[in-house]
Amino acid sequence: MKVAVVGATGLVGTVMLKVLEERNFPLTELIPVASEKSVGKEITFKGKKFPIVSMDTAIGMRPDIALFSAGGNTSLEHAPRFKEAGTTVIDNSSAWRMDPTVKLIVPEVNAHELSIDNKIIANPNCSTIQMVVVLKPLHDKYKIKRVVVSTYQSVTGTGVKAVEQLMNERKGIDGPKAYPYEIDLNVLPHIDVFMENGYTKEEMKMVKETNKIMSDDSIKVTATTVRIPVMGGHSESVNIEFENDFDLAEVRSILEESPGIIVVDDVANLKYPMPKDAHEKDEVFVGRIRRDESAPKALNLWIVADNLRKGAATNAVQIAEYLIQKELV
Ligand SMILES: NC(=O)c1ccc[n+]([C@@H]2O[C@H](COP(=O)([O-])OP(=O)(O)OC[C@H]3O[C@@H](n4cnc5c(N)ncnc54)[C@H](OP(=O)(O)O)[C@@H]3O)[C@@H](O)[C@H]2O)c1
Incomplete structure (x- = not known):
């Protein structure tokens, strides 16, 4: 080969x-x-x-x-x-x-x-990959109607120049810029270019790629993608509305048994996924699994993965x- x-x-x-x-x-x-x-x-x-x-x-x-x-x-x-x-x-x-x-x-x-x-x-796009790994087994069981996702994306998602920009800013060096603003100690609600509908291309990738990978255009997705001064991986806050009701313990066990997923969800002991822990790992980490108390048949999750690895x-x-x-x- x-x-x-x-x-x-x-x-x-x-x-x-x-x-x-x-x-x-x-x-x-x-x-x-x-x-x-x-x-x-x-x-x-x-x-x-x-x-x-x-x-x-x-x-x-x-x-x-x-x-x-x-x-x-x-x-x-x-x-x-x-x-x-x-x-x-x-x-x-x-x-x-x-x-x-x-x-x-x-x-x-x-x-x-x-x-x-x-x-x-x-x-696919890095943020889409880690999300669909988690959505797929839940869709198979409860049928997803709608997903609302907000991302917290690592500078490594932009390439070598962005990592250099962050490191230079930390050292007070004025070097080449990958972003239109400082990234250190900042948050940019802007990944890839803006489109006519006001969304960024990264946000629309998450919408269209999810439908294509899941072979299901009926799943509604809306995204806000954000760059943060982090290196280890991308994090996502994901709200999912299902067609059918679910049991939280069953959701947890479905995720635990699905390939490529590690559930880290023990808030009593302050265990939840973080980019530092996902760094250099191949799996997708899921935690903060909880019912959305503002809507029926809806779930909140926190999903983290190393964007250079699984992403x-x-x-x-x-x-x-x-x-x-x-x-x-
Ligand atoms: N970073 C992520 O999380 C991520 C995730 C998914 C997909 N991607 C995609 O993967 C690609 C690379 O991303 P990256 O973050 O690795 O970027 P990067 O660190 O800037 O690296 C770019 C690579 O492409 C090479 N290259 C550039 N122009 C070339 C040409 N004309 N012919 C041959 N090689 C060329 C560069 O070679 P030189 O060193 O010689 O310039 C370098 O090896 C992008 O399309 C990006 O969208 C990135």
């Missing part, structure tokens, strides 16, 4: 390499790819050094799988070229997610949709593992 990691020097790409290594992914050849400025530099994988190659060199090597995390435009331009060379592309950018011919996959929810014909597969790298690697296991690549 020849695997290209496109964007290997970036935040997601670096975690991708770590996840491939940790999970002992069955690769025989690793092809790290980045922009022209990085070609010739080396990355270390399983104790061995690998030179970073250009996009053209990588395509010429005809990898079986290419894990892309190099931005939307790079993906739009180059994913079809890998596809032409017979490579299956798993893309982390938003470029292909809403293309009706492309599957948008969270393995715990809809890996069964994949077939051998899917040569470009999209990884990006781990989800992509899980898709690749599924393709191999089912012989779809």
Whole structure:
């Protein structure tokens, strides 16, 4: 299995390499790819050094799988070229997610949709992934009518430049800016660009991607996405209104038994999910499970996950593992 990691020097790409290594992914050849400025530099994988190659060199090597995390435009331009060379592309950018011919996959929810014909597969937005992992088992049992979500998102979701901005601000250094305002000691109700309807693109991604992944347009979703000066992962306050009533103990046990979820919900002992605890973990953490006392058949949850792991790298690697296991690549 020849695997290209496109964007290997970036935040997601670096975690991708770590996840491939940790999970002992069955690769025989690793092809790290980045922009022209990085070609010739080396990355270390399983104790061995690998030179970073250009996009053209990588395509010429005809990898079986290419894990892309190099931005939307790079993906739009180059994913079809890998596809032409017979490579299956798993893309982390938003470029292909809403293309009706492309599957948008969270393995715990809809890996069964994949077939051998899917040569470009999209990884959803980080905030959407961690939410749908939790929504899916609850939807199967109680049928979700409406979701109201507010996010508290880590600066690592913006990439290397944003982490540098936060660190520079902490040290009083005036450096390059990833955000229009200071992020340290601040909260920005603004992720991605604003759209005509007053929502941000990130908010609309959470709406549309949830419907696509869950294959159910009847689920109403409304989102407010917010950047906070945190590094470990994204947090979400999620209010869910169901068609059918639920029992809180049953909700807890459904979540405990669902794949990829860890319930941390013991307020008597001050246990609840936090980004510091989710950092470098592959699971989605759920807590503060409580009935919404202002509405019938409604539930409040707090969901946390490492956006670079389950929100990006781990989800992509899980898709690749599924393709191999089912012989779809
Ligand atoms: N951060 C997250 O939580 C997250 C989650 C889900 C999806 N994503 C998506 O994943 C992608 C990467 O995000 P990131 O946070 O890792 O960004 P990042 O830290 O800025 O890294 C970007 C990577 O892309 C490479 N790259 C840029 N232009 C390229 C080109 N023309 N050809 C080849 N490689 C190129 C860069 O290489 P150089 O080092 O050579 O510049 C670098 O390796 C984005 O599309 C983002 O939307 C991010």
